[in-house]
Amino acid sequence: MTLILSWLFILALIVPDLSSSLLHCPSRCHCDDEKLDVNCEEGHLDVVPIALNPSIQRLVIRNNKIRIIDSSVHFYSELTLLDLSYNYLFSIPDRTFVRQSKLQQLNLNHNKISVISNRTFVGLAELLVLNLRGNLIDQIEPMTFAPLVKLEELNLGQNRIENLGLSVDGFLGLIDLKILYLDDNRLEVVPADDTFRPVDKLAELYIGTNSLSTIRNGAFAVFSELTLLDLRSSLLRNVSAETFAGIENIKSLNLADNRFEKVPSQALAVLRRLEELSIGQNYFAAVPGNSFRGLSNLKRFELRGSLYLKRIERAAFQTNTNLESVAIESNKALTEIEEGTFSGLLYLKHLSLRNNGFQRLDEGMFSWNNLRTLDISDNPINCDCYYSKLLHRLQTASRISYNATGCPHHLPDQWECEYILDKNKNLISVLVLAVAIVTAIALTFYRFRGLLREYVHNGCKNKTHGGGAGPGVDINSVDYEKAITEDDYVIRQSNLYNNQVQPILNGYPAYMQQNSVYYNKPLPITEL
Structure with a gap:
C-alpha cells in the first residue's frame, strides 16, 4: 500500500511536466506558457493542433500545410491574434470563429480562399485587423463584413476582385474602418461613391496596381478625411x-510607375498639405522649374527608376523649401542636374542621388545647413577637381554621413586643383580679352561701314583717273561723273600708249586686243 501511494505521488509530480512538454506543444513549435504564446511557423502541420494550452492568446501557424480550419479553433477562446497565413486554405466554413469573441487580429493572407460570405466572420465583434491579401477572392457579397463592427484595417489586395464583384453594400457595417487595401486586383475604374460611402472615414486607401488608366473627376471626394492615397502602377x-x-x-500621394509624360503640376498644386510624394518610374524626360509649385509643406520626395528622365532643372524645388528628405535614385539616363538645385533647401537632412548617370557633382549643388546623410554612390563620376573638392568638404564635415563613388585612378589633391584652377582662370582671361578685342573691331567696322565703303570707292576712282591729271591739277575738281564717248576714250588711250603707258582694256593691254582701235588704224610707212 505504501509503495502504491509512493508511485502515485511520483506520477503526480511528473505527469504535469510530461503533459506540458509532450502533449501541449507539438514538435517544431515554440510554446511559452508565461506569455501564452505559441509559434508553429514552418512546423509542417496539416491541421490546427488541439492539444495546446486553452488559455493561449497568440497562435502563429504560418508557413504550414493546413488545408482547412475545423472546430479545433473553438478550443482557444482567449485568442487575441491568430495567424494562418501562407497555408493551403481553400475555404472557411461558416461561423468558424464564433467563439473568438476576443480576437483582434486575423491573418488569412496568402492562401487559396476564393469565397467569403456574411457568415464567415460571425463572432468577431472585437476584430481590428483582417488580412485576406494574396487569395483568390473575386467578389464581395453584401454585408460580408457587417459582423466586424470595430474593424480598422482591411486588406483585400492581390486578389481577383472586379468592379462588378464589388457589391454596393459590400462594405456596409465598417463604420470604423481607417485603412483599406484594394491594390493589385482587376478594377478598371474607381468604384462609385455608393460603394465607398459606408467607409467614408478612411484615412488610407491603397488602390494602385489596377488598370485604372483614367480617373473620373472627384472620384475620391467621398473620403473627406483621407490622408494617404496610393495610385502606383495604375497605367x-x-x-x-x-x-x-x-x-x-491628403499628406501622402504615390503616383509612381504610371505613364505620365510630364509632371502633373496642375493636379498636384491643389494638394497644399501634401508632405510625401513619390513619382518615379514615369515617362517624363525632365523635371522643369516649379514642377511642384504650391506644395509648400512637402517634406519627403522620391523619384526612383525612371528610364526616360534626363534632366532636373535648377528651380525644380524652388517652392518646396520645407523638404527634409529627397531620394532621386536608379535613373540611369539622368545625367544633368543643374547647379544650385538643392541649394535653397535649408531644412534638407537626407539626400540620395545613388545609381544615376551623373558624371559631375560639385559642392555648389547642395545646401549644407542641416545635411546629415548624402549618398552619391554608383554614379559614373568624373574624378576631377570638382569631385575632389566635394569629397574634401564631406570629409571635413563631421556631422555628415556619406557614401560616395570611389575613383579607379588618382584623384587630384587640393594643391593640384588650385594650380589647375589658376591656370584655367588665366587661359579664360586671355580668351575673354581676345574675344573682346575682336568684338570691338567688328563693331567698329560695322558702325563705320558707310564711311569705309565711300573711302574705298573714291580711292578706286582716284587710281583709275589719276594718270590723266597733270601736276597741279586738282583731281577732285575733275567731273568724273561726266559720260565719256567711245571716241574720247580711244583718243585718251592712244595718247597714253604713245607715252609708253600701255592701257588696259577688257582685262588685257591694248596691243593684245584683236578688236582694238590700234589694229584698225594704218601703220606708218617708217614702221613697215
Whole structure:
C-alpha cells in the first residue's frame, strides 16, 4: 500500500511536466506558457493542433500545410491574434470563429480562399485587423463584413476582385474602418461613391496596381478625411486638378510607375498639405522649374527608376523649401542636374542621388545647413577637381554621413586643383580679352561701314583717273561723273600708249586686243 501511494505521488509530480512538454506543444513549435504564446511557423502541420494550452492568446501557424480550419479553433477562446497565413486554405466554413469573441487580429493572407460570405466572420465583434491579401477572392457579397463592427484595417489586395464583384453594400457595417487595401486586383475604374460611402472615414486607401488608366473627376471626394492615397502602377497617363477634388488635405500621394509624360503640376498644386510624394518610374524626360509649385509643406520626395528622365532643372524645388528628405535614385539616363538645385533647401537632412548617370557633382549643388546623410554612390563620376573638392568638404564635415563613388585612378589633391584652377582662370582671361578685342573691331567696322565703303570707292576712282591729271591739277575738281564717248576714250588711250603707258582694256593691254582701235588704224610707212 505504501509503495502504491509512493508511485502515485511520483506520477503526480511528473505527469504535469510530461503533459506540458509532450502533449501541449507539438514538435517544431515554440510554446511559452508565461506569455501564452505559441509559434508553429514552418512546423509542417496539416491541421490546427488541439492539444495546446486553452488559455493561449497568440497562435502563429504560418508557413504550414493546413488545408482547412475545423472546430479545433473553438478550443482557444482567449485568442487575441491568430495567424494562418501562407497555408493551403481553400475555404472557411461558416461561423468558424464564433467563439473568438476576443480576437483582434486575423491573418488569412496568402492562401487559396476564393469565397467569403456574411457568415464567415460571425463572432468577431472585437476584430481590428483582417488580412485576406494574396487569395483568390473575386467578389464581395453584401454585408460580408457587417459582423466586424470595430474593424480598422482591411486588406483585400492581390486578389481577383472586379468592379462588378464589388457589391454596393459590400462594405456596409465598417463604420470604423481607417485603412483599406484594394491594390493589385482587376478594377478598371474607381468604384462609385455608393460603394465607398459606408467607409467614408478612411484615412488610407491603397488602390494602385489596377488598370485604372483614367480617373473620373472627384472620384475620391467621398473620403473627406483621407490622408494617404496610393495610385502606383495604375497605367495613368494624366490626372487633373478635379481628380483630387474633395481630398485636398491628403499628406501622402504615390503616383509612381504610371505613364505620365510630364509632371502633373496642375493636379498636384491643389494638394497644399501634401508632405510625401513619390513619382518615379514615369515617362517624363525632365523635371522643369516649379514642377511642384504650391506644395509648400512637402517634406519627403522620391523619384526612383525612371528610364526616360534626363534632366532636373535648377528651380525644380524652388517652392518646396520645407523638404527634409529627397531620394532621386536608379535613373540611369539622368545625367544633368543643374547647379544650385538643392541649394535653397535649408531644412534638407537626407539626400540620395545613388545609381544615376551623373558624371559631375560639385559642392555648389547642395545646401549644407542641416545635411546629415548624402549618398552619391554608383554614379559614373568624373574624378576631377570638382569631385575632389566635394569629397574634401564631406570629409571635413563631421556631422555628415556619406557614401560616395570611389575613383579607379588618382584623384587630384587640393594643391593640384588650385594650380589647375589658376591656370584655367588665366587661359579664360586671355580668351575673354581676345574675344573682346575682336568684338570691338567688328563693331567698329560695322558702325563705320558707310564711311569705309565711300573711302574705298573714291580711292578706286582716284587710281583709275589719276594718270590723266597733270601736276597741279586738282583731281577732285575733275567731273568724273561726266559720260565719256567711245571716241574720247580711244583718243585718251592712244595718247597714253604713245607715252609708253600701255592701257588696259577688257582685262588685257591694248596691243593684245584683236578688236582694238590700234589694229584698225594704218601703220606708218617708217614702221613697215
